[in-house]
Amino acid sequence: MSEKTNGRTQGIDIPVGARLSLEVLGIEEKLASALIGYAKGKYVVAQLPSLAESNKELLFQYLYAGNAVTVRYLKSGSVFGFRCEVVKYLFSPFPLLFLTFPKLVESFNLRRHKRISCLLPVCASIHGATYNGLMTDLSLSGCGLGLTIMRKQQPPVGVDDEVLLACPLFGGQDADPLPCRIKRAAATVGKIELGLKFTELPESARQGILSYIQSAAAILDQ
Numbered sequence: 001m002s003e004k005t006n007g008r009t010q011g012i013d014i015p016v017g018a019r020l021s022l023e024v025l026g027i028e029e030k031l032a033s034a035l036i037g038y039a040k041g042k043y044v045v046a047q048l049p050s051l052a053e054s055n056k057e058l059l060f061q062y063l064y065a066g067n068a069v070t071v072r073y074l075k076s077g078s079v080f081g082f083r084c085e086v087v088k089y090l091f092s093p094f095p096l097l098f099l100t101f102p103k104l105v106e107s108f109n110l111r112r113h114k115r116i117s118c119l120l121p122v123c124a125s126i127h128g129a130t131y132n133g134l135m136t137d138l139s140l141s142g143c144g145l146g147l148t149i150m151r152k153q154q155p156p157v158g159v160d161d162e163v164l165l166a167c168p169l170f171g172g173q174d175a176d177p178l179p180c181r182i183k184r185a186a187a188t189v190g191k192i193e194l195g196l197k198f199t200e201l202p203e204s205a206r207q208g209i210l211s212y213i214q215s216a217a218a219i220l221d222q
Contacts, residue, residue: 014075018073024062029051033048039101044101048090063097079107083102116213122145126157142183157182162199165178170204170209178202
């Protein structure tokens with residue numbers, strides 16, 4: 001985590017089934033679990049975590065009522081965490097762990113660089129074919145892309161496929177396209193949405209992106 005938001009909220013916003021990481025006081029190992037549900041202001045219910053067979057006794061030794069637990073989960077590029085206490089655990093009819101409802105939830109931004117929303121025209125080359133589209137968000141590490149392409153003409157795309165991306169922001173009309181790798185891809189009828197990571201970032205492109213982000217951030221903060 002390189003960019004802390006220090007965000008705080010009075011409640012939790014997490015979907016049922018989300019993966020949880022539990023740190024139980026007295027157990028060095030982080031425990032994997034999943035959210036089963038919660039009653040606002042009362043309790044949180046998670047899957048009862050497990051340890052290796054040799055350490056099971058250790059787990060139940062520290063899952064006593066009142067012992068401290070730190071819960072963390074990932075949502076929208078940020079890790080959220082809260083402190084709570086063990087209420088009780090059950091084996092039957094299902095292995096469940098009951099925790100006190102948190103009074104405070106904190107978030108930390110996982111992105112290495114500041115990302116802003118934008119609408120910038122771009123030209124993307126994928127598997128030798130060229131497509132026009134719009135850049136929908138931007139940071140020094142990558143960008144989001146929306147391409148309007150009829151389904152029959154949509155190129156097959158996958159994670160880590162290469163994309164050459166041209167945009168005047170990267171150093172003018174004559175600047176070389178930036179090589180990128182696909183990190184996220186979603187296709188719908190007539191549209192492809194891509195999350196790209198820059199694999200090379202010349203200084204001219206870096207300065208152009210940084211200047212745009214700073215200018216846009218200054219306007220949005222007003």
